[in-house]
Amino acid sequence: MTLQQIRYIITISEVGSLNKAAEILYVAQPSLSGAVRDLEQELGFPIFYRSGRGMTLTNDGVEFLGYARQVYDQYEVLQEKYLGMAKRKKKFGISTQHYSFAVKSFVELVGQYDTQEYEFAIRETKTREVIEDVRTAKSELGILYVSNFNRKALLHLLSAADLAFHKLIDCDAFVYLWKGHPLAGEKQIDLAMLSPYPCLSFEQGGDGSFYYAEEIYSTAEYPRIIKANDRATMLNLMVGLNGYTLCSGIICEELNGSDFIAVPFAGDGSEGKMEIGYIVKKNMILSEIADRYLEELKRYLASC
8 A cells, every 4th residue: 555546546536437546547447447456455454435427435435535634634734844745625515405594604614714724515405425535535524403203313424424423503494485475474374374375495415305304394295396406596586486495594694694584383393303413524623714704603693
């Protein structure tokens, strides 16, 4: 095993393609492929799954990458300190369900660092992809919620991926809609009152299930449902169609604007509260940047 091979593995895992990695590393593709095969043979297990869509880490590959990154990071520290070589940008990424407070905390975090020295990434995405991003070390942290309804299924999925869920806050369910909605002046809203209006839900993809839904009470009978895949579209649909969604009630006006409100939802209590938290690899020591992000997140949530 060589440091060069470790660098190859790290790069391929980041871009998900042998062709792209070869371009970045200025290495011929056959040489790169041969180096990876040689390392896999030495280790005794495959690091990557190979398919027409690219290369993804195996379970053994995910574990190997965690150790490999630590080794290569220390090697770069030595290069910088004793050989005067340029320091590679440190990377930090999170994946999250569509929460404006997660983005707001990310903005506060990035403002504390020099982006010439750090490479940041935030991915608002589907629930299953949040889990997969953390499992494959694409992101260090993931932000999502569990409830009485999805707890068993999601925690089983997290356990199989060797991930742990850590609760940040409990939230009641709220109806999220724009200020001009006919129900905006109500003190509490139930499903019967919502029946004339379209329910807006974040799309979870072809393999989506009720357990991956970002909205609580995902199994309720909604006469009208419209799917969307980003927060901006969701907000436009709220205004244009008098749509609504069910959410945590934590609204960031700086990002979403002041034209939207959250009204308490009168549900039957079957799903309990939303437990919003973060997921991370089990027994993993978080980076300094991850710790700071969680501090910002907790500070913001405590102020709501």
